[in-house]
Amino acid sequence: MKFFLDTPDLNKIKEAIEYGVIDGITTNPSLIAKEGLIGEDNIYKRYMDICNLVDGPVSAEVISTNYKGMIEEGEKLASLHKNIVVKIPVIKDGIKAIKYLSAKGIKTNCTLIFTPGQALLAAKAGASYVSPFVGRLDDISQDGTKLVGQIVNMFSYYNFSTQVIAASLRSTLHIAKCIELGVHIATIPLETILALLNHPLTQAGLKQFLDDYHKVNN
Numbered sequence: 325m326k327f328f329l330d331t332p333d334l335n336k337i338k339e340a341i342e343y344g345v346i347d348g349i350t351t352n353p354s355l356i357a358k359e360g361l362i363g364e365d366n367i368y369k370r371y372m373d374i375c376n377l378v379d380g381p382v383s384a385e386v387i388s389t390n391y392k393g394m395i396e397e398g399e400k401l402a403s404l405h406k407n408i409v410v411k412i413p414v415i416k417d418g419i420k421a422i423k424y425l426s427a428k429g430i431k432t433n434c435t436l437i438f439t440p441g442q443a444l445l446a447a448k449a450g451a452s453y454v455s456p457f458v459g460r461l462d463d464i465s466q467d468g469t470k471l472v473g474q475i476v477n478m479f480s481y482y483n484f485s486t487q488v489i490a491a492s493l494r495s496t497l498h499i500a501k502c503i504e505l506g507v508h509i510a511t512i513p514l515e516t517i518l519a520l521l522n523h524p525l526t527q528a529g530l531k532q533f534l535d536d537y538h539k540v541n542n
Contacts, residue, residue, distance in 0.1 A: 325503055328381070328489065328511035332359050332370055337377055340514050348380035350455075350489070350511040352411070352435070353387055368404060375405035383433045383453075385411035386421075394421035402430040409433045409452060414442045419449045426450030433489065443475045447486040455511070458502075459492035469498065473505040480506075496520050 326347035329340050332355055340346040351371075361367045371384050382405070386397040398410040398421060410425055411433040412418045422432045426449065433453040434446035438461060443454045456475055458468030472490050479486055487508040493499060496519050502510050 325507055326509045327517060328383075328509055329517075330355070330491070330511045330513055332356055332361070332374065334370075334373060334377070336514050337374060340517070341377065343517075345517060346378065346380070347509070348382060348407075349374050349378050350383040350411070350433070350491070352385050368401075371401070371404055371408065375407045378407070380407060381409045381431070381433075381453075382407050383409045383411040385435065389413070389415065389417065391417040391420050391424075394418060395424050398425045398430060398432070399428075411435050411455075412451075414446055414454075419445055422446060422449040422451050426452070435491070437475070438471070440471070440474045440478055443486075443488075444478065447479060447482075447484040451486050453487050453489050453509070455489045455491040457492040458490055458498055459494040462494075468492070469501040469505065472502060472507055476506050476508075496522075 327345055328348040328350050329337060329346050330350045332351045337349065356367055361370055371382060374382050384401045386394045388394045388397050394412055394417060401408050401410050409431040412421055413436050414434050422434060425432050431452040433455055434451040435455040437443050437454050437456040443456065446454045456471050458472060461468035461471060472488060475488050489509040489511050490502045490507045491511050493510055493512045493516060499510055
């Protein structure tokens, strides 16, 4: 399973690169806003900076909600760098925009997926990726990982090339479930990735090894 880092924070990205576990980047308007990036020029420059750091897909989301605006933004974003993936919401005009951009060879990531039907429409329109949101379904007492599993199975059954990006993952348990389901990609914060290292037996074992060594080497 590939790991995408869900952030436009250059310091976080640089740190993640040092571990060698990052295959791509996802962003969204909320994350961009949290970075304090104002104006198209500054935002697009950040996308370029990310692309220059990461040799992998970088999802950049449109903010238009109409067909014309989405394809104009999508073409402009795609022209920034070959690694840019245009991220588009799963709405009617979004599906039309995905069809248009995909026909032009521009990679797309259909976001805010909450049902298998939405994922199916995105895949049929030619989306390169779909992003079902796990944690947000859990928030309303629905099983987000169940949805991800349904989409993975559906794409496999119908031989879609569209890949599933499990988004809104909030715990190592979410990651473990996605591994079991054969999810192609998980997009997560760096803190959640590093939390995979944690296990009490690892810490206890390391302490014992070092304690035993120092008993005879002091």
